[in-house]
Amino acid sequence: MEYIKSETEAVILYGAGTQNLRMAFQPITSAGFHVAAIIDKDEKKRGKLFYGIRIALPEELQKYENKKKRYQIIITVRTEETVSEIKKELSELKHAEVFTFQEFIEAKKLNSKVKRFACIMFHLVDHCNMSCVRCSHFSPLAPKDGFYLKEEDFVKDCRRLAELTSGDIDEIQLSGGEPTLHPRAYSFPYIAKRYFPRTKIIMITNATKIKDMQEEFFQSCVDNDVELWISRYPINIDYHNIVDSLREKGIRVTFGNTGNSEDKPKEMWGLPMRLEGGMDKQHNFDCCLCMQYVLREGVLYPCANSAYIDLFNNYFKKGLPGPRENGVDIHQVKNMEELTQKISRAVPLCEFCDAQNRLPGIPWCVSKKEIGEWII
Ligand code: SF4
Ligand code: SF4
Structure with missing residues (x-):
């Protein structure tokens, strides 16, 4: 699988709720992944910074789609209902590999890396x-x-x-x-x-x-x-x-x-x-x-x-x-x-x-x- 150039370990976080984002950000970046973008539907959060990373609207994902290379999105939201809604919306993306934080942490064995x-x-x-x-x-x-x-x-x-x-x-x-x-x-x-x-x-x-x-x-x-x-x-x-x-x-x-x-x-x-x-x-x-x-x-x-x-x-x-x-x-x-x-x-x-x-x-x-x- 080919990932976006120079961002072999780049991931995109979806969901900018402070607490969930913080809980996900630490183990992901401690394991050496680079958070390339944070996406949230809330217009009010747009443009705000989290660790220097600008929060953007879902339309931003088109930029990654246009590169026609595989990339990874991690949903930081925890509520099951919201997660399934987001997964449904993201299913239209052709190049994204979508995980919940729990799925990502287990799949990549983050805590051991x-x-x-x-x-x-x-x-x-x-x-x-x-x-x-x-x-x-x-x-x-x-x-x-x-x-x-x-x-x-x-x-x-x-x-x-x-x-x-x-x-x-x-x-x-x-x-x-x-x-x-x-x-x-x-x-x-x-x-x-x-x-x-x-x-x-x-x-x-x-x-x-x-x-x-x-x-x-x-x-x-x-x-x-x-x-x-x-x-x-x-x-x-x-x-x-x-x-x-x-x-x-x-x-x-x-x-x-x-x-x-x-x-x-x-x-x-x-x-x-x-x-x-x-x-x-x-x-x-x-x-x-x-x-x-x-x-x-x-x-x-x-x-x-x-x-x-x-x-x-x-x-x-x-x-x-x-x-x-x-x-x-x-x-x-x-x-x-x-x-x-x-x-x-x-x-x-x-x-x-x-x-x-x-x-x-x-x-x-x-x-x-x-x-x-x-x-x-
Ligand atoms: S440290 Fe514990 S007891 Fe104190 S405010 Fe926080 S959660 Fe409550
Ligand atoms: S499972 Fe292990 S690492 Fe996780 S909270 Fe319990 S003691 Fe800590």
């Missing part, structure tokens, strides 16, 4: 001032005041990561838990930017504490071009007012999740674990949609589940594997090749993580901290 890191996440704290049902980072189960990332540890890890990657990381995410609960949250973007001058720095926040932050926090966001990603929840908070005040200060803001409107209430999704294990860990790893590289205390993990499983184990007194045995110590590997090879393998926790049966979304509510929120 890490070549670089599109994004690395750090927790500034593990706990949160909210407590959401099924929180995928187990934050409701984290001890309050249990962990605050130390600047010297962050420096050490950023320095080593920069050595290994030569600074080639698209995005560093400062997250949690709720990162603004760290009393020195403002200092981490300066450190990240020092070691990764070309990398976009994101802070993921529920925005509930933004109004209480000191000037040094806002100054750090401006100085380091930090983009705040606000996750919206159905709580009593005036998001628009917060966004306006941040933008007035010159801070970039994006709503990092969809939902939380009358026609689209906020839902929480989950990847269930099975305490008895015994599943095919390689298969679970191969079809896992939750890849999110997390660096915690010098160890790189393929996902939040594997990095923070101790929060679950400690709270419920269980013994699921990890976290250390799920990760790769970045201070022990010789080079980037060894790191990418080791992080491309299924981890012990994959045997307990039912990646093939994601739980259906449930309306957002406060976590009761019951084990059933995370297991089946």
Whole structure:
């Protein structure tokens, strides 16, 4: 099969919903594919940029058809009904090979082919001032005041990561838990930017504490071009007012999740674990949609589940594997090749993580901290 010239690994993403697009973009680009275009039917998104890639209307696909060479389209939308509508529309294209993200990840074995890191996440704290049902980072189960990332540890890890990657990381995410609960949250973007001058720095926040932050926090966001990603929840908070005040200060803001409107209430999704294990860990790893590289205390993990499983184990007194045995110590590997090879393998926790049966979304509510929120 012949692909478009000089874009052997080029793909086109279809669907520009923020959350789905983000979840697909990271493993696709980490596996070395180049996203040549993003397509969405919504006129309002036309011309907007996502990682420098312009969002275009479906008519743009004609450009690829005219080349009369095979090309690949990945539908990032998850709702089954919408996926079948899109597949029907795209069936008229003669040269396109069309996948859902799930189909693509499995067909290309993306998770086992890490070549670089599109994004690395750090927790500034593990706990949160909210407590959401099924929180995928187990934050409701984290001890309050249990962990605050130390600047010297962050420096050490950023320095080593920069050595290994030569600074080639698209995005560093400062997250949690709720990162603004760290009393020195403002200092981490300066450190990240020092070691990764070309990398976009994101802070993921529920925005509930933004109004209480000191000037040094806002100054750090401006100085380091930090983009705040606000996750919206159905709580009593005036998001628009917060966004306006941040933008007035010159801070970039994006709503990092969809939902939380009358026609689209906020839902929480989950990847269930099975305490008895015994599943095919390689298969679970191969079809896992939750890849999110997390660096915690010098160890790189393929996902939040594997990095923070101790929060679950400690709270419920269980013994699921990890976290250390799920990760790769970045201070022990010789080079980037060894790191990418080791992080491309299924981890012990994959045997307990039912990646093939994601739980259906449930309306957002406060976590009761019951084990059933995370297991089946
Ligand atoms: S706001 Fe985010 S980190 Fe905090 S409990 Fe909710 S989902 Fe978890
Ligand atoms: S532990 Fe679970 S979430 Fe993490 S890579 Fe394995 S299957 Fe995916």
